Amino acid sequence: MNENFAGIRKTIDHCVACTACMAACPVMRALQDYRGPKLIAPAHGRLHFSQDDFDRSLEFCSNCKSCDRACPNGVSVSNLNMQQRGKFFESHKHSQRDKILAHIESAGKKIRTIPFGHQAANWGSSVGKILGISEKIGITAKRPLPIYARKNFKTLFKSIHQQKSDRKIVFYPGCYINENDPDVGIALIRVMNANGIEVLIDENFRCCGSPLISTGFMNESRLLAENNSARIQDWKSKNIPVVAACTTCSLVLKSELAEIFGDDRFANNNVFDAFEFLETIDLNLNLASVPKRILYHVPCHLKSQGIGLPAREILSEIPDLKIELADAGCCGLSGNFGYKKELYDVSMKIGRELFDRILSSDADEVMSECGPCRMQIQHGTNREPMHPLEILAGAYLPN
Amino acid sequence: MDNPTVIIIGGGATGLGILRDLSMRGVKTLLVEKGDLTNGASSRYHGLLHSGGRYAVKDQSAARECIEENQILRRIGKSCVEETEGMFVRLESDDPNYESQWIDGCKSSGIKIKKISVDEALKLEPILTSKIVSAYLVPDAAIDGFRLSWQLVDSAKRFGGEIKTYTRAVGIDSHNGKIIGVRVRNRSGEHEIPCDIVINAAGGWTGKIAEMAGLDVGVQPDKGTLLVFNSRLVNRVVNRLHKSGDGDIFVPHGSVTILGTSSMSVPTPEDTSTSRAEVENLMRIGSELIENLPKYRLLRAFAGSRPLYRPKGGAIGREASRGFAIIDHSMEGLDGMFTIVGGKFTTFRLMAEKISDQVCKKLGNSNPCRTASEPIVAEVSSKSRENVQKFFPSFGLNLAANRLGKDRFEKVAKKLESEPESRQLLCECENITRAEFEVIASEETSTDLDDIRRRTRFGMGTCQGTFCTFRAACIFGKNSAIDSTREMLFERWKGIRPVLIGQSLKQAELMRSIYISSLDVNAGGELF
Ligand code: SF4
Ligand code: SF4
Numbered sequence: 001m002n003e004n005f006a007g008i009r010k011t012i013d014h015c016v017a018c019t020a021c022m023a024a025c026p027v028m029r030a031l032q033d034y035r036g037p038k039l040i041a042p043a044h045g046r047l048h049f050s051q052d053d054f055d056r057s058l059e060f061c062s063n064c065k066s067c068d069r070a071c072p073n074g075v076s077v078s079n080l081n082m083q084q085r086g087k088f089f090e091s092h093k094h095s096q097r098d099k100i101l102a103h104i105e106s107a108g109k110k111i112r113t114i115p116f117g118h119q120a121a122n123w124g125s126s127v128g129k130i131l132g133i134s135e136k137i138g139i140t141a142k143r144p145l146p147i148y149a150r151k152n153f154k155t156l157f158k159s160i161h162q163q164k165s166d167r168k169i170v171f172y173p174g175c176y177i178n179e180n181d182p183d184v185g186i187a188l189i190r191v192m193n194a195n196g197i198e199v200l201i202d203e204n205f206r207c208c209g210s211p212l213i214s215t216g217f218m219n220e221s222r223l224l225a226e227n228n229s230a231r232i233q234d235w236k237s238k239n240i241p242v243v244a245a246c247t248t249c250s251l252v253l254k255s256e257l258a259e260i261f262g263d264d265r266f267a268n269n270n271v272f273d274a275f276e277f278l279e280t281i282d283l284n285l286n287l288a289s290v291p292k293r294i295l296y297h298v299p300c301h302l303k304s305q306g307i308g309l310p311a312r313e314i315l316s317e318i319p320d321l322k323i324e325l326a327d328a329g330c331c332g333l334s335g336n337f338g339y340k341k342e343l344y345d346v347s348m349k350i351g352r353e354l355f356d357r358i359l360s361s362d363a364d365e366v367m368s369e370c371g372p373c374r375m376q377i378q379h380g381t382n383r384e385p386m387h388p389l390e391i392l393a394g395a396y397l398p399n
Numbered sequence: 400m401d402n403p404t405v406i407i408i409g410g411g412a413t414g415l416g417i418l419r420d421l422s423m424r425g426v427k428t429l430l431v432e433k434g435d436l437t438n439g440a441s442s443r444y445h446g447l448l449h450s451g452g453r454y455a456v457k458d459q460s461a462a463r464e465c466i467e468e469n470q471i472l473r474r475i476g477k478s479c480v481e482e483t484e485g486m487f488v489r490l491e492s493d494d495p496n497y498e499s500q501w502i503d504g505c506k507s508s509g510i511k512i513k514k515i516s517v518d519e520a521l522k523l524e525p526i527l528t529s530k531i532v533s534a535y536l537v538p539d540a541a542i543d544g545f546r547l548s549w550q551l552v553d554s555a556k557r558f559g560g561e562i563k564t565y566t567r568a569v570g571i572d573s574h575n576g577k578i579i580g581v582r583v584r585n586r587s588g589e590h591e592i593p594c595d596i597v598i599n600a601a602g603g604w605t606g607k608i609a610e611m612a613g614l615d616v617g618v619q620p621d622k623g624t625l626l627v628f629n630s631r632l633v634n635r636v637v638n639r640l641h642k643s644g645d646g647d648i649f650v651p652h653g654s655v656t657i658l659g660t661s662s663m664s665v666p667t668p669e670d671t672s673t674s675r676a677e678v679e680n681l682m683r684i685g686s687e688l689i690e691n692l693p694k695y696r697l698l699r700a701f702a703g704s705r706p707l708y709r710p711k712g713g714a715i716g717r718e719a720s721r722g723f724a725i726i727d728h729s730m731e732g733l734d735g736m737f738t739i740v741g742g743k744f745t746t747f748r749l750m751a752e753k754i755s756d757q758v759c760k761k762l763g764n765s766n767p768c769r770t771a772s773e774p775i776v777a778e779v780s781s782k783s784r785e786n787v788q789k790f791f792p793s794f795g796l797n798l799a800a801n802r803l804g805k806d807r808f809e810k811v812a813k814k815l816e817s818e819p820e821s822r823q824l825l826c827e828c829e830n831i832t833r834a835e836f837e838v839i840a841s842e843e844t845s846t847d848l849d850d851i852r853r854r855t856r857f858g859m860g861t862c863q864g865t866f867c868t869f870r871a872a873c874i875f876g877k878n879s880a881i882d883s884t885r886e887m888l889f890e891r892w893k894g895i896r897p898v899l900i901g902q903s904l905k906q907a908e909l910m911r912s913i914y915i916s917s918l919d920v921n922a923g924g925e926l927f
Pocket of ligand 2: 014015016017018019020021022037038042070071072073074075077
């Protein structure tokens with residue numbers, strides 16, 4: 001559970017140069033110019049004193065965190081890389097592109113202020129106009145931008161009627177579910193309600209900060225960390241857990257912020273992945289048969305949480321449902337990484353193994369917890385994957 | 400070479416300084432060294448270019464010499480000196496009277512100091528303890544002993560100077576009270592090299608060399624142990640402002656930090672052993688300046704012997720003079736024999752100048768000393784750095800340029816440009832390209848991997864040779880790859896063994912298992 005993963009991973013002094021992280025890095029496999037995890041922070045971080053210099057490798061790390069899992073010594077390679085990226089931007093200017101990619105939370109808000117903004121935002125080129133996105137500033141035109149939902153989750157939430165209950169959770173939707181995929185949030189409410197749990201939301205939660213961290217906006221991300229951690233602690237004091245359905249959000253809130261900022265206050269053991277939480281309760285097993293075969297792509301950021309595959313455990317309770325693991329590495333999108341024009345091809349190359357696996361599979365559905373993974377899969381295979389909560393919600397019989 | 404006029408015995412900083420000085424004055428000079436250059440005290444120390452602050456209370460003439468030489472070396476040895484500056488800090492527990500004596504001492508020795516607030520000190524060096532009560536900036540710097548030595552050789556060679564490494568002096572011959580030559584032994588056997596003058600600059604071995612000539616020179620080897628940390632803990636030299644003691648100086652050195660030094664009289668300069676007790680003692684004292692010190696990873700421990708001159712009945716240890724002495728043995732009936740002993744690394748040039756003056760006087764050579772005004776080697780210009788930047792690994796250009804000096808740098812850059820595969824990193828921890836390794840390896844003086852290691856720094860970073868030794872051994876080619884590997888790893892192990900705690904233990908076990916399982920080389924022997 002959470003406690004196992006809380007606590008700070010280790011610094012460069014713990015690197016024994018074993019190279020395990022290099023073999024695990026998906027970007028390294030796809031991009032020959034990339035020097036790889038061990039060489040960015042652990043090795044060459046020691047040499048920065050020698051000259052003012054820049055290595056493009058610092059741009060190439062997608063913050064997928066595969067390296068951290070591989071490291072036998074618990075070195076927080078990806079976070080050390082992100083720290084260095086942040087350090088770089090202390091003395092260098094961000095591009096317009098990076099600013100936009102980092103601030104998806106405010107982009108969402110902006111779109112909501114325009115009448116029929118979501119519609120405009122979904123007409124391809126209009127998105128560019130509203131958010132200032134174009135190939136010219138370095139955002140690829142080869143992939144569609146995330147589609148904005150007609151109403152965001154927080155708006156929909158207000159119209160949902162739930163039974164009051166003593167057992168409550170706070171749902172942390174994160175930017176993607178809130179703006180682009182509110183159905184996942186609705187599914188979560190159905191699942192929780194079916195288990196006698198009332199779902200609350202907290203309007204004061206902000207973006208987890210992942211897009212800011214991976215683009216080197218450390219100060220802003222720290223402000224979010226302060227805010228969100230205080231909210232989480234507040235709910236903890238009321239004995240109400242915070243549950244996320246996006247594995248990046250939950251990873252960031254659990255441990256990443258604490259590692260990046262070296263601040264224990266940001267290590268939150270009151271945050272749970274939705275299925276991790278469901279494993280802790282006495283699950284309602286009144287589930288309808290779902291005679292389907294499901295191909296499951298496990299997101300990198302779930303693997304990195306070291307909690308196993310709770311979605312598979314829970315979904316295997318559904319009669320007649322079969323789950324197969326795609327086991328095909330990283331999808332390659334990694335948040336905003338694959339939106340960068342110069343990295344689009346790398347992103348697609350990384351995803352190739354997963355695409356091929358899906359294209360050659362005759363499974364009825366593809367599923368993955370992570371929003372960006374689902375977008376990448378759709379882009380690479382034309383199949384529309386589901387979130388496991390949607391499958392579970394479908395199995396609960398209407399009562 | 401025709402027979403030299405002068406033979407210098409001992410390839411430490413002093414001997415090499417003399418080689419350069421005499422060669423520049425047109426004296427035909429040969430230096431013989433029993434091992435590789437600077438295998439004695441000149442590299443086995445903390446690499447501090449003293450401002451003199453450390454001697455400001457006890458020995459102001461030494462302090463004055465230090466600050467003068469410090470300024471000179473910054474000018475002539477740009478690529479060996481890292482101008483870090485230094486900081487003296489006094490802790491609550493240190494004697495406040497010493498501080499005022501020190502301020503006066505610096506003033507009268509001509510050392511510019513600048514008082515800074517405690518806050519400022521902690522801002523500059525956040526890792527230091529908050530128990531600081533006062534702090535000063537001083538013109539200390541870091542200096543690389545290996546590099547300086549090689550650059551002195553390069554410089555001397557331009558003026559006709561010669562060196563023979565791995566060449567041991569085994570006898571000093573005289574006729575009618577006059578030096579006639581030195582008998583040496585090397586791989587090709589034993590032979591005599593005739594000369595008129597012998598300079599004994601053998602550091603800790605000075606007494607032994609003197610004995611060969613039937614003379615008695617009192618040298619007390621004083622062993623100093625030092626610790627190397629895996630990263631730059633501090634960005635400037637940090638000294639404790641108190642009566643000099645063990646473990647009170649941190650010197651940032653390239654990618655690492657060196658903590659030193661202890662002081663212990665030992666019977667022989669060959670004793671460069673280090674023990675866990677010494678390591679723990681240094682850690683304990685070092686932790687007074689940096690409380691979190693035990694959390695940082697140690698790479699190794701090493702020791703060197705300062706050759707303290709001990710005139711009959713003189714003091715030993717820290718109380719002994721760190722000054723130097725020149726002995727013209729003609730007084731004792733051996734004409735042409737000189738000994739130089741004592742001193743410290745920072746003042747090697749001055750020592751060389753003084754003895755060269757005496758030797759030249761004897762030779763009737765009136766050329767003045769030029770060592771203080773001419774740069775040791777030509778610097779690599781920023782223009783030529785820019786031109787080849789793209790072939791070097793990032794964060795690797797300046798380090799390589801400073802290590803290599805102009806001529807070799809150009810060679811390495813050319814190789815990197817024309818042979819893309821030579822851009823591979825041979826040593827990933829210290830960013831050493833295969834090209835640099837190959838250029839240095841091809842030089843005549845590179846007889847084993849350790850010689851190359853000292854000049855390139857490969858194998859001296861985090862993994863201590865775990866991943867570069869086999870690569871280097873395969874490329875090197877002069878010896879069998881297995882023998883090279885074994886030799887290199889044994890040397891690495893010597894320094895690792897006393898610090899087998901925490902991460903260095905894990906690293907060591909990884910290294911051992913890789914080499915046992917792949918090459919059947921048990922580098923470590925018994926671990927504990
Ligand atoms: S975070 Fe991912 S892309 Fe970055 S170094 Fe680690 S494995 Fe490679
Ligand atoms: S896996 Fe860990 S210990 Fe091994 S090289 Fe990478 S960071 Fe270093």
